[in-house]
Amino acid sequence: MGGVNKPGKKASKRTPTRLKNKIQKASAAKQRKDRKAAKKNPEWVSKLKKDPGIPNMFPYKDRLLAQIEEDRVRRKEEQIQRRAAVKATKTGEVADAQNTAENAMEEDDDSELNGSDDEDMDDEADDGANPLAALLASARKAAEKYERELQSGSDMDDDDDDESDDEEAPMGVIEVPGGSSSRKAFDKVFKQVVDQADVILYVLDARDPEGTRSRDVERSVRRAAGGGKRLILILNKVDLVPPPVLHGWLAHLRRDFPTLPLRASNPAPNAHTFNHRDMTVQSTSGALFRALKTFAASRNLKRAISVGVIGYPNVGKSSVINSLMSRLGGNRHQHAACPAGAEAGVTTSIRAVKIDSKLTLLDSPGIVFPSTVASGSNTPTFVAKNATEAHAHLILMNAVPPKQIDDPIPAVTLLLKRLSASPVLVEKMMKVYDLPPLLLNPENGDATMDFLVQVARKRGRLGRGGVPNINAAAMTVITDWRDGRIQGWADAPEPVADCDKAGTDEKAITTEWAKEFKLEGLWGDESAAAVDDVEMQ
Ligand SMILES: Nc1nc2c(ncn2[C@@H]2O[C@H](COP(=O)(O)OP(=O)(O)OP(=O)(O)O)[C@@H](O)[C@H]2O)c(=O)[nH]1
Structure with missing residues (x-):
């Protein structure tokens, strides 16, 4: 190649040794590189089973x-x-x-x-x-066993000795995030709270009170201790719904039980809140505290009255406890307050805190788990069509910790489907992400991908080469939903339509119990009538 041929002599076609060596060297280097890359490349793993995305904590x-x-x-x-x-x-x-x-x-x-x-x-x-x-x-086999348990309605009550007690088995249809052992642990705490408490505060999310309510739980509390226990519905997160919606729910729920509106905690940053006149964290928790003190004083028992807090995951149970404890003044810092957090499953054990000689607070809330299973005695507001939708429903109820959400996309589909019933809410959601109007198909929610691609772009959820990371975008949407940045709520049933549904028992309960707590004149009716419908953000 580089040699100089004698004049008249033809150039040799033989590959020079130097070039041959160079090619061999390059080839060996390439093979080495490929081998190294093959070792690093986890492609062979893709043959393994793809997890369907059900968290280990999920029951069944x-x-x-x-x-x-x-x-x-x-x-x-x-x-x-x-x-x-x-x-x-x-x-x-x-x-x-x-x-x-x-x-x-x-x-x-x-x-x-x-x-x-x-x-x-x-x-x-x-x-x-x-x-x-x-x-x-x-x-x-496990599924068959579950079905059998469901039929007999005995699975929630069997952690102790009373398996045969059908009266005490209202929770058979409630699904619990967690394997059987964690489910038992949660059930135990729940049962302890109900057993030990004289007054039970049943915390509901004001955005979906019926969805976070179980009639079975209410029945079991009413039956417990021969009807000696009192149950108050706490409509929490009132700042996340407009005043007319709150007013409607207060009127609706009060047909069954005394109900108090509450703002147990301040909203998450950038949450869209509504201004309810006089309903601050301080004032609403103060009203609840006074009601409990009144009840304790009226009972005039030798022992203190115990107050337990129950509710679905993430409705704000720990925040309710913390807001009551914050009224302990000097005592407050002697007790580590209940851990509260935006993620579900923060609370796991029970502790009693003496507020004064008349009042004790059980500072570990009993978690009631949402059901997606239709059953005779428990009528969930939502019945999932399949396992994916059931899981999506639980995600939207904030009952699945974010780390355990493997596939958030079906939850976004379900959210879009639900919101699409109200064009105003869809419009508001689009404003959150500054997106142009999106055409939603309420039947199959096929706008999900479109929506998520746009969210990914707006929020910088992009992978390599600027490819939108759909999963990350979906998690953003779920978090925004949980924290109230995306607005959404259920309206109370029309008052006229089922006005007479509340039986005389319920009416008597509401009136009698409300008297014991001196709830008349507390917030709700007057303030709801007088509230200004001003959106704060
Ligand atoms: N906007 C608003 N957010 C609230 C209110 N009360 C609680 N939150 C928020 O709701 C989230 C859940 O509150 P927690 O008190 O941890 O709820 P929990 O029911 O104890 O949750 P688990 O322990 O998972 O069952 C937290 O991010 C709170 O800040 C409220 O009145 N308004």
Whole structure:
């Protein structure tokens, strides 16, 4: 190459040794580099099972997995039937369709065992060689057991000795985030709070009071201790709903139980709040505190009255306790207040705090878990169509800690679906992200991806090369929903329509109990009538 040929002599076609060595060296270096990259590259992991996104804390994860698996098998069978039908139509051998389907199924099984099907990793191989088959079998068993328990309604009450006591088993339909052990722990705290308390504050989220309420819980409290316990509904986070909505709910709930509006804590930064005249954290918690003191004084017992707080995850139970404790003045700092947090599942154990000789506060709230299961005795406001929607519902109820949300997208779909019932709320949500109007399809929520791509761009949730990170955008939306930056609420049922539904029992309860707490004249009616509908932010 670089040599100088003698005049008249042809240049050699032989590759010079120097170039040969250079090529060999480059090739070896490339191979080394590829080997190194292959070691680092986790592509081989992608053959592993994709987690369907159900948190370990979720109750009956097994049951959901079994449902998912059933869906998968059904879908696969349908696909095979379809393929067979197409094949049969093409060849005109309709009679052979069945055989073709069977063959296709066998082929499919083979390909899965060979690892050629990424999506469906586990197959219910009869040979037992596949460990996932055993897992599925156990999931099915667990699901069947759950169904049986559901029928008998005995699963929440069985942590102690009274399994046979049907009266005391109202919680059979309540689903609890957490495996069976954590569920038992939560149930135990809940039961302790109800057992020990004379007065139970049942905290509801003002944005969706019926959605965060369980009639079974109310019945069980009313029945407990021969009807000697008192239950007050606390309508918390009133700052997140407009005054007319609050007014409607107060009127509605008071048909069943005495109800007090509350702002237990200040809103999260940038939350959209409404100005309810005189309803500050200080004043509302002061009213509640005075009501409890009045009740304690009226009972004139030798012992102190115990006050317990119960409610769904994230409705503000710990904040209610903290707001009451903050009234202890000097004593407050002697007690580490209840941990409160935007994430669900912050509270786990029980503690009693003496406020004075007449009043004790149980500072560990009892968590009531939302149900997505339709049942005779408990009528949830939302019945999920499938496991994905059930999980999405729990996410929107803030019952799933963010770290355990594997797939936030269905929750955004559900949120858009719900908000789409009110064009005003959709418009407000679009303003939060400064997005142009979005065409929502209330039927299938197929605007989700469009919406999330836009949110990702606006909020800088972008991956490599500026690709919108849809999951991160969805988590942003869920957090904004939880913290009240996205507005949304349920309206109270029309007063005229079910005005007479409250039985005489309920009316008597509300009147009598309200007297004991001297609730007449406290907020609600007058202030709600006089509130100015001014949005603060
Ligand atoms: N805007 C507003 N936010 C509130 C109010 N009360 C509580 N919050 C917020 O709601 C979130 C949940 O409050 P917590 O008191 O931890 O709720 P919890 O029911 O004890 O939650 P768990 O322990 O998960 O069951 C927190 O971010 C609070 O700041 C309120 O009156 N208004």
